[in-house]
Amino acid sequence: MLSILGPAGRAPVRARVSATFVDHTPDTAPTGSRRLMEATTRHLGFLPSATARLAGSPQLLEGFQKLTALFDGTTLDPVAREVVVMTVVTRNECHICVAMHSGKLRKLGADGELIAALSEQRTLADQRLEAVRQFTLAVLASAGDVADADLDAFLAHGHTARNALEVVLGIGTYTLSTLANRLTRAPLDPQLAAL
Numbered sequence: 001m002l003s004i005l006g007p008a009g010r011a012p013v014r015a016r017v018s019a020t021f022v023d024h025t026p027d028t029a030p031t032g033s034r035r036l037m038e039a040t041t042r043h044l045g046f047l048p049s050a051t052a053r054l055a056g057s058p059q060l061l062e063g064f065q066k067l068t069a070l071f072d073g074t075t076l077d078p079v080a081r082e083v084v085v086m087t088v089v090t091r092n093e094c095h096i097c098v099a100m101h102s103g104k105l106r107k108l109g110a111d112g113e114l115i116a117a118l119s120e121q122r123t124l125a126d127q128r129l130e131a132v133r134q135f136t137l138a139v140l141a142s143a144g145d146v147a148d149a150d151l152d153a154f155l156a157h158g159h160t161a162r163n164a165l166e167v168v169l170g171i172g173t174y175t176l177s178t179l180a181n182r183l184t185r186a187p188l189d190p191q192l193a194a195l
Contacts, residue, residue, distance in 0.1 A: 005069075007056060021185065021186075022138070023049055026051050030058050032058025032062070033057075033058040036061050040065075048096070048186075049186045053184035054184065060180060062121070064180070070169065074166035075162055075165070077165065079105070080163075082104055082108065083136070084132060085170060085174050086118035086119070086162065087136040087140075088175060089174055090120075090121050092174075092178035092179070093178075093182070094177070095188055096181050096187075096189075105118075113125065118133070128158060131156070131180075137151060140151035145170065
């Protein structure tokens with residue numbers, strides 16, 4: 001826990017931030033978040049703490065859900081999309097996201113080594129997926145001003161210019177969620193802990 005005290009010796013800054021964001025229920029959330037929370041509960045079988053906390057802003061919650069649906073509809077294959085996601089969430093140290101997307105990779109049939117390599121930010125054995133990971137890192141490191149060589153390496157593995165733009169969509173979507181989850185200090189749900 002961050003030990004910096006606020007003005008006049010108040011509680012540590014991290015504790016104050018944690019107390020600022022509450023786990024909403026459909027009864028306590030702003031009206032605009034309620035249907036989104038109910039849909040998430042129906043889909044997952046439980047309401048994740050992250051969703052309960054993001055519900056404090058209906059616009060943020062709806063924006064994330066819409067962006068997720070758009071990213072899921074891209075021409076990148078499902079495992080490649082998860083490589084983008086895991087690259088962003090491990091870089092941003094979002095433990096909830098790593099657990100959730102490790103589980104999603106398992107459901108997609110990804111092997112344990114791929115999931116471990118992504119979680120540990122290691123080189124992937126599959127060169128096509130490694131090209132996705134490297135391109136994602138290049139976009140992040142350059143704030144989009146990717147070197148020609150990085151783009152060429154991505155394209156050389158069968159990816160397209162459209163896929164490159166879809167990587168940017170994935171980065172934006174999961175940067176939004178990781179920053180919000182870290183800001184709200186959303187805890188890891190018991191349902192995700194095993195993942």
